[in-house]
Amino acid sequence: MQNIDKIIDKWNADSDYVIEMMQDIQDEFKHIPRKALEQVTKKTKVPLARLYHIATFYKSFSLKPRGKFEIQVCTGTACHVKGAALILDAFERELNIQTGETTKDKLFSLEGVRCLGCCSLAPVITIGEDLYGEVKTADIPKLIAKYKGGEK
Ligand code: FES
Structure with missing residues (x-):
């Protein structure tokens, strides 16, 4: 308080x-x-x-507790065409949560969002303040480990 x-x-x-x-x-x-x-x-x-x-x-506010790192996977048209659904699935599997949920350790929340405004880099995600383009499903375990490991 x-x-x-x-x-x-x-x-x-x-x-x-x-x-x-x-x-x-x-x-x-x-x-x-x-x-x-x-x-x-x-x-x-x-x-x-x-x-x-x-x-x-406002989408930036949440009434439910969110993770330390908010992962946003762009599901806009350009990212959709370049496999955004696969990226979202891979995060769900890797984090063992569904889109819209937060991990038990309160480290990560996962959201699908509309166009992040850099379609030429599709598929695009953000983790916290960081933006990543041309993301491949194979990158995801490494990305999660990077934030889990406290590099950020
Ligand atoms: S559609 Fe994903 S950044 Fe525009």
Whole structure:
């Protein structure tokens, strides 16, 4: 709760900055806990329903705990044509989760997303802040090991 208060205070509990507060909360907790939204409501007087609307409208927010590293596999047209479905399947197998889930160790979350804007590199994925193009299914175990091993 102390961390949540610190974030809200950083933005002077100003209702004009609830999105920024929520971004900081998402970064800190890898999701937006209900308690955090309640605290934002209490301190900013922005209705809880409005905060839930924001949290569910923007894809970068999650109400469920996410992994330390978010893996996004582009399933846009160019990536689809170049085998995005196979890449997504390979991640699911390697991580032993389904798309939309988080690994038990809370290290990885897996999502299929729309065009990431660099179609010439298809198939494209992101892991955390890093972008990878021309990904092959054979690369996936190595990529996961790289992040598991704490290289990042
Ligand atoms: S379709 Fe995948 S980056 Fe555009």
